[in-house]
Amino acid sequence: MTLGQIGENQEARVLDIQGGCGIRRKLGHLGIHPGDLVRVVRHGPWGGPILMEVHGYQIALGKMIASRILVEAVE
Amino acid sequence: MIVALAGQPNCGKSTLFNHIAGYKAVTGNFPGSSVTYTETHLTLNGYTCTCLDLPGTYSLSSEEPAEREALCHLLSGKVDALINVVDASILGRSLELTLQLLELEIPMVLCLNMMDEAERKGIWIDLQKLSEILGIPVASTMAITGKGLRELFLQVFRVGEEKKKGKHVPFSRDVEITLQSLSAQNLPRLSLCGKLPPRFMAIKLMENDPDFRNLISSLPALQEQVQLLQKSLEDAHGVAAEEVMSSERHALALNLFEKSTKILHPPQRDIRNLIDRWVMNRFGGYVILFAVFLAFFNLVFGLGGTLEEPLLNFFHRWMEEIQGLWGTKDISLILLLGCLQGIAGGIAIVLPYLVPFLLGLSLLEDVGYLPRVAFLMDTFMHRLGLHGKSIIPLILGYGCTVPAIMATRILELPRHRFVVSLMTTMIPCSARITIIFGLVAFYIGPNAALGIFAMNLLVVAGLGKVLSILYPEVNQGLILEIPPFQVPHLKISVKKTWYRIREFIVVAWPLLIVGSVVLSLMEFAQIDQYLNVWVSPLTSLLGLPQAVGTTRLFGLLREELAMIMLAQALGTSEILTVMTKTQVLVFTVFVIFYIPCLATIAALWKEIGKRGAILTVFFTLLVAITLGLLTRLGMGVLGG
Numbered sequence: 155m156t157l158g159q160i161g162e163n164q165e166a167r168v169l170d171i172q173g174g175c176g177i178r179r180k181l182g183h184l185g186i187h188p189g190d191l192v193r194v195v196r197h198g199p200w201g202g203p204i205l206m207e208v209h210g211y212q213i214a215l216g217k218m219i220a221s222r223i224l225v226e227a228v229e
Numbered sequence: 230m231i232v233a234l235a236g237q238p239n240c241g242k243s244t245l246f247n248h249i250a251g252y253k254a255v256t257g258n259f260p261g262s263s264v265t266y267t268e269t270h271l272t273l274n275g276y277t278c279t280c281l282d283l284p285g286t287y288s289l290s291s292e293e294p295a296e297r298e299a300l301c302h303l304l305s306g307k308v309d310a311l312i313n314v315v316d317a318s319i320l321g322r323s324l325e326l327t328l329q330l331l332e333l334e335i336p337m338v339l340c341l342n343m344m345d346e347a348e349r350k351g352i353w354i355d356l357q358k359l360s361e362i363l364g365i366p367v368a369s370t371m372a373i374t375g376k377g378l379r380e381l382f383l384q385v386f387r388v389g390e391e392k393k394k395g396k397h398v399p400f401s402r403d404v405e406i407t408l409q410s411l412s413a414q415n416l417p418r419l420s421l422c423g424k425l426p427p428r429f430m431a432i433k434l435m436e437n438d439p440d441f442r443n444l445i446s447s448l449p450a451l452q453e454q455v456q457l458l459q460k461s462l463e464d465a466h467g468v469a470a471e472e473v474m475s476s477e478r479h480a481l482a483l484n485l486f487e488k489s490t491k492i493l494h495p496p497q498r499d500i501r502n503l504i505d506r507w508v509m510n511r512f513g514g515y516v517i518l519f520a521v522f523l524a525f526f527n528l529v530f531g532l533g534g535t536l537e538e539p540l541l542n543f544f545h546r547w548m549e550e551i552q553g554l555w556g557t558k559d560i561s562l563i564l565l566l567g568c569l570q571g572i573a574g575g576i577a578i579v580l581p582y583l584v585p586f587l588l589g590l591s592l593l594e595d596v597g598y599l600p601r602v603a604f605l606m607d608t609f610m611h612r613l614g615l616h617g618k619s620i621i622p623l624i625l626g627y628g629c630t631v632p633a634i635m636a637t638r639i640l641e642l643p644r645h646r647f648v649v650s651l652m653t654t655m656i657p658c659s660a661r662i663t664i665i666f667g668l669v670a671f672y673i674g675p676n677a678a679l680g681i682f683a684m685n686l687l688v689v690a691g692l693g694k695v696l697s698i699l700y701p702e703v704n705q706g707l708i709l710e711i712p713p714f715q716v717p718h719l720k721i722s723v724k725k726t727w728y729r730i731r732e733f734i735v736v737a738w739p740l741l742i743v744g745s746v747v748l749s750l751m752e753f754a755q756i757d758q759y760l761n762v763w764v765s766p767l768t769s770l771l772g773l774p775q776a777v778g779t780t781r782l783f784g785l786l787r788e789e790l791a792m793i794m795l796a797q798a799l800g801t802s803e804i805l806t807v808m809t810k811t812q813v814l815v816f817t818v819f820v821i822f823y824i825p826c827l828a829t830i831a832a833l834w835k836e837i838g839k840r841g842a843i844l845t846v847f848f849t850l851l852v853a854i855t856l857g858l859l860t861r862l863g864m865g866v867l868g869g
Contacts, residue, residue, distance in 0.1 A: 181709055182475045183287035186324035189476075199511035201619065202608040203707050208348055210496070210499025211319045214604045215360075216616060 157215070157223040158204060166225035167191055173222045181223075185209050192229065215216045230278040230389050231307055232271075232382075235299060236314035237326055239712040241342040243267075246282040246370035247312055247721045248384075254777055265638075267728070273379065276386045280522030281308070289329045293641060301422035302332055310389030311337040312381065317354060317369070318346035318791045320490065324482035324687035330365065331395045334427040336388040339367045340381055347711070351494035364396030373718050397428065398485070400477045403465055407458050408432060414451060419444055433460060436471045501714045508598075514605050521598070522624060526739035528629060530659065531585045538749075544573035560753065567749030571742030575734075582659055583733060584630045584726065597719035597781050607707050613690055614697025617708045623689075631733060633658075634832040637667040642734040650697045650837050651845050653851065654829060655689050657682075657821045673810055681814075685821055688856065693719035707849075733828075739834035740827050771815050771857045774808065811864040818860045 160166045168190045171178050186192070195205040195212060203221045206213055216224075221223055236242040256829070261346040267282040283302060284295040291297045302308065313330050315323040320341070327339060339352060341347075366384040370377035387393075399405050412427035419425060421444055433441040434455050447452050459470035460536050466473045486768060505515050548569055555562045593599060599621055607617030610778035620638050625633035633653045637646045657665060670678035761768075761775050808816070833842040 177473065179292070179475065181288070182472075182479065183325075183775065184708065184710065185319075185325070185479070187476055187479045190600060190628075196509060198509075198607060199514065200608045203604060205509065205711065209319060209321050210713040211322070214600070214607070214707055214709045214711050216607060216611070216619070216708070218706040219708060 155225060155227065157192070157194070157206065157219040157225050158217060160225060161227045162194055162225060165191060165193045165228040168225055169226055170221060171222060172224065177219065177222065181202075184213055185211075186213070186223075192225070202206040205212050230276065230309045230386065231281060232278045232310045232312060232385055233281045233282050233283055233303065233308045234312050234314055234325075235303070236285060237287050237316070238703060239325055239710060240285065240314050240323065241372040241827065242285060242314040243282060243725075244718070244721055245340070245342065245370065245378065247279065247724045248372055248375045248378060249280060250282075250724065252760060253735055256460045259564055264326045266298075266463040271382065273382050273386070276382075277446045278382075278389075286326070288326060290436075291334075291438050303330075304422040304425065306423040306717075308335055310385050311335045312340050312385055313337055314340045314342050314345070314372075314866055316343050317341040317628050320347070320349050320352065320354065321483050321486040324485050327363070328398055328478055328485075329401065330689060331397065332426065332432060334394050334426045334429070335392070336393050337365050337389055338381065338385050339363060339365055341369045344369045344371060345531060349499070350496040351492055353491045353493050355489045355491075359485070362396075362485060362488065364394075373715070373721070390817065398481060400474075400481065402460070403436075403472065404462065404477055407435065409461055411458055412454065414454065432474065435462070436474045437469075442747050466767070486793050504714060505601075508601050509604060509785070509825065514601075518605055521593075525593070526590050526627065529582060529589060532585045533563045533581035533659070537577050540581065541573065541579050544569065544577075548573075552606050560750075563749045564746060567746035568742055570749070571738075571745030571761070574745065575738045583629060583632070583730060587632060587729045588722060588726045589727075590625065590632070591722040592717050595715060595725075597712050597714045600711045602713060603707070604717055611706070613693040613727060614701075615649065615693065616646060618709065619708070621644065622649050622653050622842070623656060626653040626660070630654055630656070630657055630658045630826070630829045632729065634829065634836050635729070635732065636709070637836060643698045647837050648700060648839050650833060650841070651696060651848060652689050653823050654833070654845055654849055655685070655687060655692070660826075661821050664817055664820050668813050670814055681817060684818075688822070688852070691719060692852065701776070740831055749819045767854070772820060773816055773862050775813055810862060814864060815860045819857040822849055822856055 157168075158164065168186060168188050168196075170188055171181055171186075190208055193207045195207050197204055198214070201217060203214045203216050206215060206220075234246055246267060248558070249271055250267070266284065269280050270694045271278050271280050281302075283299040284297050286293075289296060289300045289303075291300060303311070311330060311333075315325050315327065321589040330337060339359065341356070344354075347354065354369075356367045356369060366388060368377060368381040368384055370381055372378070377814065400408070408428060411431040417432065421440060430441065435458065437459075445455070462470045468476075492616050497669070508517055548566055549564065549568075552558075552562065555818050576755050602620060602624070605617075606620040610617050613619075621639060622633045622636040625636050630653060637649050637653070640646045640649060663679050665681055669681055671712035765775050791797050830846065832841055833845055837845075
């Protein structure tokens with residue numbers, strides 16, 4: 155499942171980031187790597203970006219990017 | 230001694246800098262790029278240093294212009310000591326940059342900023358331990374109040390003088406072996422912006438960093454060896470070599486974080502979480518957004534309006550007195566008056582409008598509201614092929630186009646900057662809004678004025694869409710950090726405002742003065758008559774009175790004068806006696822979309838280059854003529 159499918163206030167673990175090394179590098183610089191625990195804070199209005207929390211800070215990710223981050227839900 | 234400040238965006242680096250910087254701090258561009266840095270001098274305990282605020286960077290790669298310039302400057306050998314400013318509340322991530330900076334082998338101090346924020350999150354940091362592992366002094370500061378800055382700089386001077394370098398924190402064994410075998414090659418003869426530490430070079434080569442790959446493109450043997458080493462890392466880890474390096478560094482940083490911190494309690498929630506719930510709410514968020522900007526513009530215009538009139542009157546009286554004293558109307562008087570008019574115009578825009586506008590903007594920025602606006606508007610901007618951040622310059626455009634164009638710097642992709650700059654020039658700025666109000670709302674009705682605003686927005690959006698199709702660029706979508714809300718510090722916002730106003734004074738004001746003098750001379754020599762005839766094909770195409778022609782030339786220099794000029798050119802302030810309602814509408818539509826003022830062109834020139842600026846001038850002219858013509862034809866059909 156992708157990060158975009160995770161509900162608000164749910165946690166997930168990043169399994170893989172699909173796409174070119176550009177996206178991987180960019181997300182990596184922001185501290186998002188496979189294995190990291192993230193929490194979806196909110197889904198933006200009208201199909202907007204996702205606000206997520208990772209390592210204690212918040213990042214907004216466009217829908218397209220969120221759909222490229224494969225995650226597993228963590229209870 | 231030259232001290233550079235480096236750190237990730239939002240770490241409080243610029244706040245720290247503004248705290249120590251005097252009002253004489255200089256903003257400059259790195260040669261050949263629009264990436265800016267700020268520089269100031271500092272004297273403390275008998276030491277004097279030049280302190281350089283590098284652009285905020287998440288890492289040290291050569292891919293993004295800001296990161297490349299920061300890296301290049303650090304490699305140039307001009308920097309004697311480095312302060313790595315770090316947001317202590319997100320230490321884990323920030324240490325990734327710290328590890329990269331250590332590889333540069335420049336004497337360095339780690340500055341843990343925002344310690345209060347870390348405390349709120351329940352993070353206790355063992356400074357001693359961190360300092361031991363990294364081999365550099367660690368200082369704690371609160372840039373917003375200036376706490377700890379003195380100690381920080383004393384430590385920086387010490388390491389700078391002793392030329393004390395930090396330690397290399399080792400990666401996993403196999404990566405270390407790879408790096409060692411590579412750095413043992415004859416790497417030292419290579420240089421990029423300056424001498425390269427061999428180990429840093431080896432890391433960059435393993436990371437496949439494009440600039441460094443180019444550096445060895447003429448050394449096939451070395452290239453082959455790099456590929457072999459990458460291959461063996463890839464085989465061992467199962468992922469691409471650059472990813473091995475990035476996850477190694479990530480793991481190292483998290484490990485360092487765990488070793489040097491204790492989590493005392495879970496993060497305390499405070500009022501900011503509640504505010505965020507409202508500000509980013511799917512309905513409430515937009516209401517707040519609208520209210521914030523309505524209040525902002527009302528305040529700016531309210532204040533500006535009350536100040537502008539007395540200021541202009543003052544200069545007007547002054548000029549009349551001078552005219553009286555002079556007696557005859559000779560060329561030197563014309564020159565003097567033109568010059569005075571330029572100065573007066575600058576003062577009448579800068580003081581009443583630009584100062585409150587930029588101060589308000591700095592406050593909104595320092596509070597941390599702007600990234601939230603980008604979050605809310607991302608969906609809509611995405612439809613135009615842009616992303617959320619582009620909304621900020623566009624909103625600013627309703628105030629003044631010049632700072633709005635400067636604000637396009639927040640966009641990473643050059644094409645986005647170009648498209649958004651072009652769109653911004655067509656957003657009616659405060660001066661053009663005066664024309665909408667003064668002409669259309671006054672003579673035709675408020676609904677017509679509202680209609681013009683709506684039409685303008687639709688056209689700008691439509692053209693934005695067309696431009697993004699014409700200038701396609703892979704739009705990765707929004708990746709934006711949303712930092713927590715901050716209580717702004719007035720002194721720092723004021724300084725930021727001052728730097729920006731100084732930019733206006735240097736870029737646009739001299740042009741206003743020169744332009745004003747030139748126009749006065751033209752008027753003196755009665756060239757304006759010829760100009761009216763010269764542009765008459767245009768005025769007659771749009772069905773406008775011929776005398777309107779020069780007003781547009783004046784408008785080019787000083788938009789806010791277009792209204793006065795129109796009245797002067799037509800010889801009456803009862804516009805409707807000489808112009809039909811259709812002509813009023815056509816004129817207004819033309820003015821809104823027409824070539825931006827000279828100050829705007831100067832800003833465009835600086836931000837998106839000569840070609841972009843010239844293209845914008847012709848493009849907006851084309852749009853203005855087309856829409857003016859359409860308005861004329863449309864009104865003809867409606868029988869207006």
